[in-house]
């Protein structure tokens with residue numbers, strides 16, 4: 001069995017010189033993700049969630065013709081530097097939630113594009129609001145032999161638990177059994193999701209939802225698979241034949257921009273005991289509900305109930321977001337080590353200290369051992385890593 005690092009939620013800014021994801025950096029191209037960002041981060045597998053756009057699939061086809069990409073017999077696309085491209089499509093359903101369908105091949109991508117064509121305003125753009133329900137997409141996914149994944153499930157912004165339902169069984173009925181994986185999102189972790197009973201049989205993914213190069217791999221997964229291809233990914237995510245998600249690596253939920261409830265009027269992030277459903281200062285209800293507050297108000301258990309085999313969730317902060325790491329330090333770290341994941345997970349402390357300084361080495365050691373000192377985020381503002389141990 002092999003172990004691969006994967007980030008399965010990455011957006012493309014532009015393809016064929018035109019915008020794909022409006023909020024993403026225009027410099028974020030498919031070519032750059034595959035040949036620069038993925039190897040620099042240390043990712044073996046990347047999920048591109050904008051392949052519903054004909055602009056993106058046209059670039060894939062051009063790469064296939066030119067030979068820098070090949071379609072695999074087991075599904076998926078292998079770049080000639082060894083990075084596996086998993087094609088996906090993030091869609092906003094009529095319930096206002098985001099789901100991702102991962103697809104095995106060009107044929108299924110084309111069928112999905114055809115399906116979306118009459119249901120979205122501009123098929124070239126990603127994550128468009130589509131005139132179809134979550135149930136429609138669950139059924140479509142079965143037809144396409146894809147992998148269905150609700151995205152960033154707890155976020156107040158378009159998450160299935162965050163803004164639609166307390167229990168997916170309530171709204172999806174028997175078809176809720178088709179949900180075999182979910183994406184935690186930046187403001188949630190395994191402990192939080194395991195406070196809800198119906199997530200028990202489901203595999204958790206920790207993905208970056210990157211809209212820029214720098215954020216690729218800010219969350220990632222360690223996958224145990226026999227080989228790099230789509231069918232192996234399916235076995236892994238469905239916990240079949242000895243394959244599984246071996247570990248999740250992600251931001252401390254405190255760092256997420258929706259961790260605690262935020263009052264739009266007072267511009268204040270709640271610090272009071274959760275759940276905070278209205279502002280404790282002005283009493284107003286014009287608040288952005290925090291992911292943590294939402295989970296506390298809908299959970300089945302006060303403490304996480306981890307099912308057997310649930311992998312560990314390890315808190316990680318991208319190098320660029322650590323205090324004291326500027327562009328110059330980043331450059332020398334990238335030059336000295338094989339990848340960022342190598343620095344975060346494996347590199348000996350002495351070597352990191354030599355290149356990046358003793359303080360950085362201490363922060364990385366702290367991260368490998370547990371949690372860093374963090375100021376919580378909320379209301380669209382990210383939390384911050386604080387310098388030192390509690391002194392600030």
Ligand SMILES: [Zn+2]
Nearest residue numbers: 090098151158
């Ligand atoms: Zn989304």
Ligand SMILES: [Zn+2]
Nearest residue numbers: 009011090209
């Ligand atoms: Zn997204």
